[in-house]
Amino acid sequence: xxxxxxxxxxxxxxxxxxxxxxxxxxxxxxxxxxxxxxxxxxxxxxxxxxxxxxxxxxxxxxxxxxxxxxxxxxxxxxxxxxxxxxxxxxxxxxxxxxxxxxxxxxxxxxxxxxxxxxxxxxxxxxxxxxxxxxxxxxxxxxxxxxxxxxxxxxxxxxxxxxxxxx
Amino acid sequence: xxxxxxxxxxxxxxxxxxxxxxxxxxxxxxxxxxxxxxxxxxxxxxxxxxxxxxxxxxxxxxxxxxxxxxxxxxxxxxxxxxxxxxxxxxxxxxxxxxxxxxxxxxxxxxxxxxxxxxxxxxxxxxxxxxxxxxxxxxxxxxxxxxxxxxxxxxxxxxxxxxxxxx
Numbered sequence: 090x091x092x093x094x095x096x097x098x099x100x101x102x103x104x105x106x107x108x109x110x111x112x113x114x115x116x117x118x119x120x121x122x123x124x125x126x127x128x129x130x131x132x133x134x135x136x137x138x139x140x141x142x143x144x145x146x147x148x149x150x151x152x153x154x155x156x157x158x159x160x161x162x163x164x165x166x167x168x169x170x171x172x173x174x175x176x177x178x179x180x181x182x183x184x185x186x187x188x189x190x191x192x193x194x195x196x197x198x199x200x201x202x203x204x205x206x207x208x209x210x211x212x213x214x215x216x217x218x219x220x221x222x223x224x225x226x227x228x229x230x231x232x233x234x235x236x237x238x239x240x241x242x243x244x245x246x247x248x249x250x251x252x253x254x255x
Numbered sequence: 256x257x258x259x260x261x262x263x264x265x266x267x268x269x270x271x272x273x274x275x276x277x278x279x280x281x282x283x284x285x286x287x288x289x290x291x292x293x294x295x296x297x298x299x300x301x302x303x304x305x306x307x308x309x310x311x312x313x314x315x316x317x318x319x320x321x322x323x324x325x326x327x328x329x330x331x332x333x334x335x336x337x338x339x340x341x342x343x344x345x346x347x348x349x350x351x352x353x354x355x356x357x358x359x360x361x362x363x364x365x366x367x368x369x370x371x372x373x374x375x376x377x378x379x380x381x382x383x384x385x386x387x388x389x390x391x392x393x394x395x396x397x398x399x400x401x402x403x404x405x406x407x408x409x410x411x412x413x414x415x416x417x418x419x420x421x
Contacts, residue, residue: 093349095417101345102358105338165362168334172271179267183259192268192373196331196366203365206405207358214413239372247380251261 099211100156106204107147108160113197114140116170120194123177126187126249129241133194136234143230146223150212153220169196188250191242198235205231265377266322272370273313274326279363280306282336286360289343292353292415295407299360302400309396312389316378319386335362354416357408364401371397 117140121133151158173193180186205228212220283306287299317324339359346352371394378386 093346093351095351095354095413098346098351098355098358098416164334164337165331166334168330168332169366171330180259180264185259185261185264188261188377189264192264192369195373196369199365199369200335200362203358203362207361207408210405210408210413211354214417239376242373242376247261247376250264251380 095211096215099208099215100154101161102204102208102211103147103150103154104159104161105163105165106201106208107144107151107158109163109166109200109204110140110144110147111160112163112166112170113201114144116173116197119177120173120190123181124187124190126241126246128244129187129190129246132234132237132241133190136194139230139234143227146227150208150217150220150223153217165200166197169193169200172196184252185250187246188242191238191246195235195238198231198238201231202228202235261377262381265374265381266320267327268370268374268377269313269316269320270325270327271329271331272367272374273310273317273324275329275332275366275370276306276310276313277326278329278332278336279367280310282339282363285343286339286356289347290353290356292407292412294410295353295356295412298400298403298407299356302360305396305400309393312393316374316383316386316389319383331366332363335359335366338362350418351416353412354408357404357412361401361404364397364404367397368394368401 114137117133117137121130121137124130124133148158173190173196176186176189176193180189205224209221209224209228212224280303283299283303287296287303290296290299314324339356339362342352342355342359346355371390375387375390375394378390
């Protein structure tokens with residue numbers, strides 16, 4: 090047994106999420122551009138701005154940890170975003186595009202909700218109060234984005250996806 | 256514009272989740288075997304049994320849809336499970352292994368929560384009441400598993416991950 094304790098795991102996961110957030114930052118403008126419903130387009134643009142702040146908060150957590158902000162390839166987000174790209178390609182100009190984009194974005198949000206929930210609990214265990222505050226702030230924004238996407242889906246995006254064929 | 260409406264998107268996503276659930280079914284025994292804390296081991300074993308039922312429910316949804324149960328490579332779950340395997344390798348026999356396993360499992364659960372939430376809303380829009388009931392049943396079990404994992408993390412798994420080094 091070496092010294093691979095919670096602080097090591099926290100640092101590794103922080104690098105994973107840092108990589109993921111910067112990938113998401115690049116993906117969101119493509120999703121905004123693809124979206125047909127103006128409210129969905131606006132939601133992606135708003136979340137892009139929030140994501141910039143999430144990246145900054147992660148940099149602050151690295152600082153608290155006394156480590157250099159550094160990403161590490163996150164295969165999970167690569168896979169989740171690849172599925173989103175597939176929807177963008179396969180449903181381009183099709184009635185169900187927006188419903189598919191909401192679905193892809195919610196898969197992204199839930200990945201982040203899982204990771205930030207974990208990181209916040211670990212930071213708490215490690216006694217890093219300031220880091221907990223930063224991580225919980227982002228966690229709450231990811232949850233709010235997920236809820237807003239559900240509202241858009243129920244508020245007409247899903248209906249349009251099916252009606253357009255009639 | 257062709258006929259790529261919500262029913263087409265529903266069918267595609269159903270295939271994605273069907274593939275994912277069968278991958279998870281294979282991954283859970285490895286996670287149970289790796290887990291050190293008996294309660295975590297038991298949680299993975301219980302969720303393995305539930306996952307068998309989730310696969311069966313998906314087969315019923317395919318039947319309702321009048322389609323053959325068929326999977327389609329889900330890059331998202333491949334990525335999420337690959338990260339879990341990495342934790343299993345890198346933290347084998349290390350204090351933080353169980354904390355890492357909980358984290359990996361919660362990333363899996365959140366992927367499923369996102370997908371089943373989406374599928375249930377789409378089935379509702381498509382007027383498939385029996386499918387909604389099946390999908391919501393699984394959704395609730397995934398949420399319960401996620402909550403149980405959080406309880407295990409807070410109930411000692413995270414503490415042990417850090418204390419073992421002292």
